[in-house]
Amino acid sequence: METQFISFADTPSNSFGQAEEDAPLLDAYSNTVVNVAKKVSPSVVQIKVSGRKASGQPDNPRRRGRGDEGTGSGFIISSDGYVITNNHVVADANKIEVALPDGRELDATLVGRDAATDIAVIKIYGEGLRGIRFADSKQVQVGQIAIAVGNPFGFQYSLTAGVVSALGRTLRSESGRMIDDVIQTDASLNPGNSGGPLVNSHGDVIGVNTAVILPAQGICFAVSSNLTALVAGKLIMHGRVRRGYLGIAGQLINLTERIKQYNQLNAKTGVLIASLEPDGIAYNTELQPGDIIVGFNNQPVATVDDLHRLLTEDTIGQRLPISVLHQNLRKEVVVVPGELK
Numbered sequence: 001m002e003t004q005f006i007s008f009a010d011t012p013s014n015s016f017g018q019a020e021e022d023a024p025l026l027d028a029y030s031n032t033v034v035n036v037a038k039k040v041s042p043s044v045v046q047i048k049v050s051g052r053k054a055s056g057q058p059d060n061p062r063r064r065g066r067g068d069e070g071t072g073s074g075f076i077i078s079s080d081g082y083v084i085t086n087n088h089v090v091a092d093a094n095k096i097e098v099a100l101p102d103g104r105e106l107d108a109t110l111v112g113r114d115a116a117t118d119i120a121v122i123k124i125y126g127e128g129l130r131g132i133r134f135a136d137s138k139q140v141q142v143g144q145i146a147i148a149v150g151n152p153f154g155f156q157y158s159l160t161a162g163v164v165s166a167l168g169r170t171l172r173s174e175s176g177r178m179i180d181d182v183i184q185t186d187a188s189l190n191p192g193n194s195g196g197p198l199v200n201s202h203g204d205v206i207g208v209n210t211a212v213i214l215p216a217q218g219i220c221f222a223v224s225s226n227l228t229a230l231v232a233g234k235l236i237m238h239g240r241v242r243r244g245y246l247g248i249a250g251q252l253i254n255l256t257e258r259i260k261q262y263n264q265l266n267a268k269t270g271v272l273i274a275s276l277e278p279d280g281i282a283y284n285t286e287l288q289p290g291d292i293i294v295g296f297n298n299q300p301v302a303t304v305d306d307l308h309r310l311l312t313e314d315t316i317g318q319r320l321p322i323s324v325l326h327q328n329l330r331k332e333v334v335v336v337p338g339e340l341k
Contacts, residue, residue: 029145032145032201033145033147033159033161035203036147037149037159040075040132040197040203041101041159042101043075043076043130043131043132043197044073044074044075044101044150044157044196045074045075045083045099045100046072046073046074046098046099046156046157047071047072047074047083047085047089047090047096047097047098048069048070048071048097048098049069049070049072049089049093049095049096049097050068050069050095050097051094051095052091052092052093052094070089070093071151071154072085072090072151072192072193072194072195073085073089073192073193073195073196073209074089074098074195074196075149075195075196075197076124076129076130077232078129078131081123081124081125081129082123082131082232082236083098083121083122083123083124084119084120084195084228084232085120085195085208086118086120086209087119087174088118088194089194089195090110090113091113096108096109096122098122098124100126101157102128106124106126108122108123109122110122111235111239112236112238112240112241113235114240114241115174116173116175116177116241117223117227117228117231117241118179118211118223119208119227119228119231119232121236132197132203132205133204134204134205134225134228135199135202135204135205135206135225136225137181137206137207137224137226138226140164140167140206140224141164142163142164142165142166142167143163143164144164144201145162145163145200145201146161146162146163146183146187146198146206147162147187147199147200147201148160148185148187148188148189148196148198148199148220148222150194150196150197150209151192151193151196152188152190152191152192154192160188160189161187162185162186162188162218163185163187164183164185165184165218166183167181167183170182170305171211177308178305178308179223180227180309181223181224181227182210182221182222182223182224183198183207183222183223183224185198185207185222186218186219186220187220188220189209189220190212194209194210195208195209195210197209198222205225205228206224207223207225207228208222208223208225208228209222210222242313242316242340243308243311243312243313243340244311244313244316244338245282245337245339245340246282246287246307246311246335246338247276247277247280247281247284248274248275248277248284249274249276250271250272250273250293250307251271251272251304252269252303252304253269253270253271253292254269255267255325259325262328263294263329264330267294267300267301268302269302269303270293270294270302271292271301271304271307272291272293273289273290273291273293276289280338281339281341282336282337282338283334283335284336286334287322288326290326291324291325292324293323293324294323294325294330295321295323296310296311296322296323297310297321298321301323311337311340315337316337316338316339317338318337319334319335319336320334320336320337321333321334
């Protein structure tokens with residue numbers, strides 16, 4: 001009987017050859033992340049807050065620390081010391097300190113914060129500060145590299161890398177408003193990463209890390225760079241973001257098919273006016289409790305979030321049309337939004 005020998009020489013040979021072919025790709029990825037770390041890390045700071053005022057709110061899982069202390073991340077955007085972070089990192093703090101990568105610790109002053117987008121700007125004074133620039137978040141694509149730098153659990157200047165998982169998400173802020181144009185990523189984030197930058201392969205900021213889904217793995221969110229730049233500019237110039245206010249309490253209500261067809265509406269829902277604040281900072285006397293808002297300033301309104309989105313700075317003090325269903329019949333009335341304080 002003739003004995004046959006089986007050789008496995010081809011298998012390791014092919015694997016080794018494949019590894020050699022993949023090596024340049026792996027090196028290119030590694031080099032990208034390494035170069036981003038070198039470019040971005042000098043601009044990422046650790047933020048320490050203390051003397052936080054009691055807010056009477058339930059414990060927020062996005063805030064790290066015990067008692068009146070907490071930590072978070074931020075990043076420098078200009079050589080004169082403007083730093084961006086999250087609103088929930090610095091909210092109600094009496095003292096804010098910033099630790100730089102070179103070991104310096106500087107006192108910071110609050111420039112402004114916006115709970116509706118979870119963005120805040122603080123300022124430090126020091127020499128040799130390096131800022132990083134914003135990318136155009138409209139150019140961000142699903143699948144591209146996303147790199148987060150921050151201070152998770154106090155481990156300073158940690159870097160994690162992943163990809164952009166989804167675009168155009170919405171996220172509920174602490175103020176109750178929806179944050180639009182949120183970026184979802186699988187770059188690992190943990191408490192302490194809040195306020196740190198999410199950057200692209202060029203080291204430019206595409207978002208500000210703001211929240212994680214605690215029970216999940218790899219589902220993290222960042223406020224887009226375009227929205228951040230807009231809000232930060234207003235905070236630096238005015239210390240706040242101005243928004244319109246109608247002085248109403250509203251809730252979502254479903255519309256019947258008969259009401260929709262009779263009033264030629266496409267949306268399935270509207271905003272029921274539950275109560276009004278008369279003689280307030282807004283002119284709203286033509287509205288009545290029980291009316292259903294279905295349009296504002298010639299734009300459709302289906303939810304309270306739609307109304308929030310449309311009540312921009314430009315609406316303050318302007319006489320604007322608002323469409324309501326009064327006793328199930330559509331009519332146009334006029335409101336003058338005041339400024340939300």
